[in-house]
Amino acid sequence: MEKNITFPTDRKLCFKALKLLVKKARAYKLRLRQTYTRKALYAFVWSGRYSHARQTKRANRELRKLKTYLGRVIRDVERQITGNELEENFTELLTLAKKVHTQKRKDNHKVYSLHEPHTECICKGKAHKKYEFGCKVSIVMTEKEGVVLEARALHGNPYDGHTLEEAIKQAEKTSHQEIERILIDKGYKGHTVEGKEVFISGQKRLTKHFKKVLKRRQAIEPHIGHMKSDGKLKRNFLRKEIGDQLNAFLVGIGHNLRLLRRFLYKPPPKKV
Template structure:
């Protein structure tokens, strides 16, 4: 059941002083809380709640405020709830006029709230943050670049995925009360330990009979393939069974490989940098204004497409958050091939045209130099605002995180 957000009252309390009278009114959080129009979120998100039955919900302003503080202060769900209890500025920002000594909610309620409002709800919050900057966010020229949002997965190796697949398949045998589940699990652990030890000592046997984790996984797969069709649980595990079959069948040089069992949508992006050759996650686009460096648009891409094909989604999202359309977009050489996208001229660093005069050449050179300003913006997003590693699950988590 929906709980209405109570507005901050200016009337004094008889028994104790209110938060506003004890805090620094020039603090950025206080000024930001007084600037945001919180009623927009109440009107937009009340459709996700029942009006007359169920347990009373937490105020919408509280949940939206905690999500904003989580990103601004680089905190996890558990930490932002704990810091809310200790920090009176957090409490005023979330709509409390009096100090509350307890926890505002459980950390898992933030997970449910993210799923409840979805991508549209996060787009509304992002649009509000752009509108706070007023005319500064309405520049006609923007900077666009792509980066990689890494997923929270282990580094994929060839023995690792078959080993995890084998453990999952053997767990099915224990559920179905097959007799050889425990012996197979013991043999698998022994083979995995022997394989890792031999790799570390650089003495991998060349005999074909050497039992690697891949061989054990294929053996388990064949045994289940014989027993499952006659079992009543075949329909239950059919989707997962085909998924593990795809993991076993893939080769090192195949395309569209699976790099993680719990994040099968992850793909690899080759960076070509010395400190990190490859990154595993998804590609995202960032759009910022040229002079004021305000992020006005973001876009997550579920496939590793060429940078020039990401401009349509990125520019359309930026235009939806602004009143004026984008006229110029400055990009790097990775966007070669794009000229005009949604009415915006794409400017790339290249040789000057013969018909250009000196003023036009200097103007293009200055724009291309200014493009480098988006690089530190991406660095700060990753180091200071929790975007270095995506902890949210699935493709929906990719869109919600960025």
Template sequence: MDMLDSKDPLVVLADTIKWSKFEDEFAQYYSKEGRPAKPIRLMVGLLLLKQLENLSDENVVIAWKRNPYFQYFCGFSDFQTALPCHSTDLVYFRNRIGKKGFEFIFKHSIEIHSNENLNESQVIADTTIQESNLTYPTDGKLAIKIINHLHKIVKVENIKLRRSYIKEIKQHRINLRFFRHPKKIIKAKASMKRLRTIAKTILRDIDRKFGDNLELHNKYATKFYLYIRVLLQEKNTKNKIYSLHEIDAYAVNKGKDHKGYEYGTKASVVTTKNSGIIVGVSAHRENEHDSKTLKLALENTISNLGSKTINEVICDRGYRGSKQIIINNETVIDISIPSNLQKKDTTKQINIKKEKFRRRAAIEPIIGHLKSDHRMQRNYLKGFLGDQINLLLAATAFNLKKWMNIYFYAFFTGNLSLLKEAYQQLQHQKELIMFLLQLKITMKFSNLDY
């Protein structure tokens, strides 16, 4: 690895992160017996690279083999020609450390930034939808999936049904195509109704064939309850299920012209007002009003920032409802929402309000980067735990990328203010940064003398 560029942002970031913290924290999840596990730095590094480069589990493992900078980031001093691990090992590692472990990683991504950027009394909060990996939900699709699942159970348990309905289902599937067309909607509705009836019939037949076998009844009780719940839900039913594998997803109408509904979970993001560092995130199991999501997001923020005080959170009009919020029964935070100017406001107060709410819009592109660059556009991790982990990893990747950009632009543009900020963050690179500062100042004076 001696031929790598020591000034590359990824190399500098690898030298800056305190990997020993992760090893000490996650050692409790490992046993000293059995086959030796993969290094903790390797697994954490692969997950961070995955979010930084917007790669899947399979692709990040292959990219690691081909990229020496990725290997250096994960702690290897010699180039490796073999794959670091199987892609499924990342799944096991995510389940091993859980939400608590990823909160620890996210907190460290905040701590590597300078205290000057974190010591802000004002923060900005907003919510977005983290869409789940599911197809557009319709009653016909769900009924067909339930029938397919029941056929698999029949095959596994070696049960003989009275009738499989395979040929009839094929025709109903054809009838559901283009079901919104005026000439096809009547036939499509009839097919949807018939598919539900077929699913219920097969379900009852399987239940009868189980007979007095309590072991089989208990084995499939949860699945059968889910199937019945999906088949019985109507148009106005509350807490609908939109996917058999993502039962926590719910429909949210955000008022977008190009997308009527988004199917997933609501996520809150909190950033510092001026520096734009993500200091708090939270995923929400239920589709709550924005004002009710704020408490959980600010609790996560205060736990990450520690003793640093936050006096005010700036939000949009979707958070209307209360003017203050109390966190942990001791911290009182004011909620600022755009409103009409009052006659008693002085010119100074008006200018402060305008600047504050103009700055609030800075969180929108941050959410855009989380979605387009760091895998929050569509969450491929399963369940509500997957929603929480993906949100924490996306926020971690954004903070690390922001840190890398500060270093990159400071080094290549020669900007004195950025160089000073990079110097505060890169203690291990003190000699290099001081040399650059002296060189820049020397060049300025030489130009003046000339």
């Protein structure tokens, strides 16, 4: 589930961090030696232009300038608030700005958004869209009807197999029924579920009956597609981690209501 953020690049994050620091410093009447807002804007624009023209050395030169300006503003603000009552007000923003200023390409736990700092990079492994910036969502559905029993956001980018046991427990708690058979894809290998029939996609040495049963695993894909197109699973507009949890929960409720409406709908009689 993607967050409502722009695609993160170093130049965007550095420029945004500098603007936010200058804006907050002005709000608290701090007199900075130099704001670098105009110089930073010039470097930001030309870095994008050089990147578009594939002039990497020139683009990196402008990015280094942008980082230099950000570092100067960070140090200037720190000098003025150290040992001051304003220190507490700037702590969160300064921490994010420092992380944006120092983070490298292969670092872990990077900042991808300043207004949604908990956003994670999820590798999808698909040719058309390699990465997604948001959080994972765990969904448990019934085998035939496609009714959602459990839908919740997972933070920290956990391995799928480690989340299955908790998801099944929550689904059983919601439905007040014991789940006997579980159909999952290959991403859940290494799960810790015991005492239940678990079938993984591509599993060999199955009878014809269970091969037919396992084909029902793919039935969840169109349901997820409807949750993205008809619901709000494609992009989450709610703030912070609690917004992720609420959005995932409400998407599941909305999907169940659409299924119920379709079940109760009676088409009008055809005119002869």
